[in-house]
Amino acid sequence: xxxxxxxxxxxxxxxxxxxxxxxxxxxxxxxxxxxxxxxxxxxxxxxxxxxxxxxxxxxxxxxxxxxxxxxxxxxxxxxxxxxxxxxxxxxxxxxxxxxxxxxxxxxxxxxxxxxxxxxxxxxxxxxxxxxxxxxxxxxxxxxxxxxxxxxxxxxxxxxxxxxxxxxxxxxxxxxxxxxxxxxxxxxxxxxxxxxxxxxxxxxxxxxxxxxxxxxxxxxxxxxxxxxxxxxxxxxxxxxxxxxxxxxxxxxxxxxxxxxxxxxxxxxxxxxxxxxxxxxxxxxxxxxxxxxxxxxxxxxxxxxxxxxxxxxxxxxxxxxxxxxxxxxxxxxxxxxxxxxxxxxxxxxxxxxxxxxxxxxxxxxxxxxxxxxxxx
Numbered sequence: 001x002x003x004x005x006x007x008x009x010x011x012x013x014x015x016x017x018x019x020x021x022x023x024x025x026x027x028x029x030x031x032x033x034x035x036x037x038x039x040x041x042x043x044x045x046x047x048x049x050x051x052x053x054x055x056x057x058x059x060x061x062x063x064x065x066x067x068x069x070x071x072x073x074x075x076x077x078x079x080x081x082x083x084x085x086x087x088x089x090x091x092x093x094x095x096x097x098x099x100x101x102x103x104x105x106x107x108x109x110x111x112x113x114x115x116x117x118x119x120x121x122x123x124x125x126x127x128x129x130x131x132x133x134x135x136x137x138x139x140x141x142x143x144x145x146x147x148x149x150x151x152x153x154x155x156x157x158x159x160x161x162x163x164x165x166x167x168x169x170x171x172x173x174x175x176x177x178x179x180x181x182x183x184x185x186x187x188x189x190x191x192x193x194x195x196x197x198x199x200x201x202x203x204x205x206x207x208x209x210x211x212x213x214x215x216x217x218x219x220x221x222x223x224x225x226x227x228x229x230x231x232x233x234x235x236x237x238x239x240x241x242x243x244x245x246x247x248x249x250x251x252x253x254x255x256x257x258x259x260x261x262x263x264x265x266x267x268x269x270x271x272x273x274x275x276x277x278x279x280x281x282x283x284x285x286x287x288x289x290x291x292x293x294x295x296x297x298x299x300x301x302x303x304x305x306x307x308x309x310x311x312x313x314x315x316x317x318x319x320x321x322x323x324x325x326x327x328x329x330x331x332x333x334x335x336x337x338x339x340x341x342x343x344x345x346x347x348x349x350x351x352x353x354x355x356x357x358x359x360x361x362x363x364x365x366x367x368x369x370x371x372x373x374x
Contacts, residue, residue, distance in 0.1 A: 026352050029193030032208035033181040038064045038120045040203045045318070046338050049259055052205070053118035054153060054174075056132070057084035062118050063151050069200060069346065070257030070335065071097060071154030072168035074115070074132045075106055077147045081134050083111035093133050095154075096164050100264040100325025100335075101279040101286065106147065108135040110166075115174055126181045126207065128174045155198070155205075156255070157348060158238040160228045170233035175207055176350050177233075196233070197349040200258065201360060202341045209349055217347050217356035218305030218370045220298050224353060239355040242304075243334045244295040245271045251300070252332040256346045262287075263321035264335035266328065279325050288312050288324040296334060298357065306357035308343055308368030318342025318363050343368050 037043070037050040054074075055062035063080050074081075075095055083089070090110035097104045115128040138147040155175045160167045170176050175198050180187040195209040206213050222236035229235045243252035250268035257264075262280070265288065267273065279287040290313025297304040310320035321337035340346065343363045347356030359370040 036204035055116040065151040065153040068154045068259035069156045070259040072159040073172035077150040088112045099260045100327045105139040106135040107137045201345040219354040219356040219373045222353040241298040242301040254334045258338040262323035263337045266333040
């Protein structure tokens with residue numbers, strides 16, 4: 001008979017040799033960095049888009065950029081961003097934004113740049129390296145102007161638009177191209193066990209996924225998008241879910257979008273929404289009227305890991321969009337608006353291809369739930 005000490009050693013060796021299984025094995029690193037929204041204290045109701053302080057090319061100055069999960073890439077007007085000496089002009093480009101009621105196209109030139117991410121007090125937290133679109137023209141419904149005081153940082157996935165060149169692949173995503181994070185009193189290179197991704201809450205963005213910050217997450221698998229994957233980073237198609245309106249359900253493409261306060265919808269066939277109303281700030285009757293019941297399941301109604309519900313026109317539900325615009329899309333579509341964060345934090349795992357949800361207890365469980373995957 002082998003002594004107990006020998007058996008213990010053999011047992012531990014067996015455990016080490018066993019393959020790691022489950023969610024906890026994807027997130028074995030411990031490094032992450034929390035980047036608070038500069039307007040978190042004044043934006044508790046998510047009336048405005050979250051903002052992050054961003055600077056460029058080693059300059060100590062910074063400016064609050066809208067942090068937009070519904071787009072990808074940094075866009076700034078000339079009064080906000082000027083290319084550094086030695087920056088490379090990468091050529092012309094454009095990007096398009098919509099809230100369902102309007103379409104705005106910003107055009108200019110892309111330049112190489114380094115970004116610094118700061119907290120609300122101006123302390124540097126991380127650096128990144130992605131191109132910046134310096135915009136010189138705004139086309140809004142055929143009206144051409146020169147934009148000023150425009151600063152937006154898109155960190156979404158699956159946002160490639162065939163009408164916009166160049167395609168906004170992960171190479172344009174600040175959060176996925178970090179070069180250093182503040183650790184142990186100084187900026188240090190990313191550790192080898194860094195898991196590329198983020199957790200978005202009403203307070204800020206935690207960059208780098210760990211077992212700790214994904215503990216209560218429910219995950220859905222995303223589909224690889226090889227056409228837009230780069231040599232260094234994979235791209236994933238937008239997440240899908242089951243969208244039900246007044247009991248009529250269908251599979252839908254879905255985007256969590258911190259850039260807008262209202263939802264965007266292409267409803268399932270056969271849904272009776274009633275008489276559409278004017279969208280806020282327009283005379284266009286293309287918004288959903290009061291009294292429509294929305295139920296959204298991720299990834300589907302049969303085996304959901306996340307669910308939320310609201311009725312248009314109701315009060316007291318922070319997950320409810322301020323309005324919902326109908327917009328023609330290639331497929332049934334649901335854009336949550338930033339009010340999604342009123343009940344759930346959002347997780348994106350670029351490395352492994354998962355979207356995730358964490359119930360953040362900011363509202364009643366009557367309006368939704370998350371079933372953790374672990």
